[in-house]
Amino acid sequence: GESVGLHLPTLSVQEGDNSIINCAYSNSASDYFIWYKQESGKGPQFIIDIRSNMDKRQGQRVTVLLNKTVKHLSLQIAATQPGDSAVYFCAETFLGSARQLTFGSGTQLTVLP
Amino acid sequence: NAGVTQTPKFRILKIGQSMTLQCTQDMNHNYMYWYRQDPGMGLKLIYYSVGAGITDKGEVPNGYNVSRSTTEDFPLRLELAAPSQTSVYFCATSEGGETQYFGPGTRLLVL
Numbered sequence: 001g002e003s004v005g006l007h008l009p010t011l012s013v014q015e016g017d018n019s020i021i022n023c024a025y026s027n028s029a030s031d032y033f034i035w036y037k038q039e040s041g042k043g044p045q046f047i048i049d050i051r052s053n054m055d056k057r058q059g060q061r062v063t064v065l066l067n068k069t070v071k072h073l074s075l076q077i078a079a080t081q082p083g084d085s086a087v088y089f090c091a092e093t094f095l096g097s098a099r100q101l102t103f104g105s106g107t108q109l110t111v112l113p
Numbered sequence: 114n115a116g117v118t119q120t121p122k123f124r125i126l127k128i129g130q131s132m133t134l135q136c137t138q139d140m141n142h143n144y145m146y147w148y149r150q151d152p153g154m155g156l157k158l159i160y161y162s163v164g165a166g167i168t169d170k171g172e173v174p175n176g177y178n179v180s181r182s183t184t185e186d187f188p189l190r191l192e193l194a195a196p197s198q199t200s201v202y203f204c205a206t207s208e209g210g211e212t213q214y215f216g217p218g219t220r221l222l223v224l
Contacts, residue, residue, distance in 0.1 A: 008153050032211060043117075043203050043215030044156070089155055099144065099211055100171060103155030 008087065010108045019077040021107045023090035028071065030092035034101070035064060035075045038087045047075070047088075077109075085111045115139055117216035119204050125222045126194040134189040134219050136204030142214075144207040145187040146171075147179065149200040150218075156203060162187055194223045 013019045025033065031052040036044035050057045050064045050073075057064050063076040073090050087108050091101040120135045138145065143164045148156035148171075158171030162181040176198060178190040191198060201220050205213040 034212065036215075041218075043205075043218050046212055046214065049212060093211075099207060099213075100146075100158050100161060101156070101213060103157070105153075105155045 008106050008108045010110065012110045012112055013080050014112050015082060016079055019075075019080045019084070019109060021075045021077075021088050021109065023073040023075075023104045023107075025071050025073055025090065025092045025102075025104070027092055027094065027102065028068075029094045030102075031094050032092070032099070033064070033066060033073055034091045034093075035062075035073075036089045036091060036103075037084075038089060038106070040086075044089060080109075080111050082111050082113070085109055117204055117206055117214055119202075119216040119219050121219060122217070123220045123222075125224060126191075127224060128194060128196065130194050131190070131192050132194065132221075134191075134202055134204075134221075136187045136189070136216060137185050138187075138204075138206045139185065140206060140208070140214070141184060142206035142208050143184065144209075144213075145181065146205040146207075146213060147177070147187070147189045148203045148205065149173065149198075150203060151200050159189065159202075191221075196223050199223045 034049045035047040038044045048059045048064050061078045065074045087106045089106045090104045093099045117138045146161045147159040150156045157173045160179040162168045201218045203218045204216045207213045
């Protein structure tokens with residue numbers, strides 16, 4: 001989730017286990033949220049999104065949960081695989097901002113064999 | 114369909130030099146964005162455009178300029194490079210202003 005300074009939060013999981021990555025967002029007006037995956041040396045890659053009128057959305061092996069009361073977002077990855085090792089960012093935006101994204105500082109996920 | 118392409122991939126500049134980072138998309142998206150990413154940090158918005166001829170400042174625009182003369186291209190200009198501009202720069206596009214698709218990035222080192 002969130003971090004202060006230059007140190008990314010890290011999460012290490014065993015291959016095959018489920019991963020949960022958390023994110024606290026800042027703007028109560030945000031109505032659209034996205035999770036991105038960034039592998040080393042590459043640009044962010046879209047994983048899944050959710051609108052503020054939903055509290056859960058599922059994709060293939062991934063689920064995003066949204067709790068607007070506490071402004072919290074989570075990404076669940078089922079049966080984590082080595083290829084899931086990357087930095088994961090949440091991003092928030094709201095209609096009327098030309099959909100400018102505000103990114104969290106990211107979480108480094110490492111999948112252990 | 115190449116998506117979003119950025120050139121160059123890597124560049125070293127001396128303090129005070131100028132350069133243009135190129136971004137081209139073939140998805141016919143109206144919205145385009147420039148971000149910078151410092152080590153261990155998230156992305157910060159520099160400038161964005163909602164269509165040809167329209168640009169606006171993001172969170173960290175100082176030291177940069179942009180133009181958008183065509184739908185496809187959105188170049189980012191650094192006029193007087195400073196060490197604080199050492200970063201990785203990402204261009205992104207979106208169709209209706211929602212899901213953004215990112216290019217591979219340009220790594221810039223200012224010495």
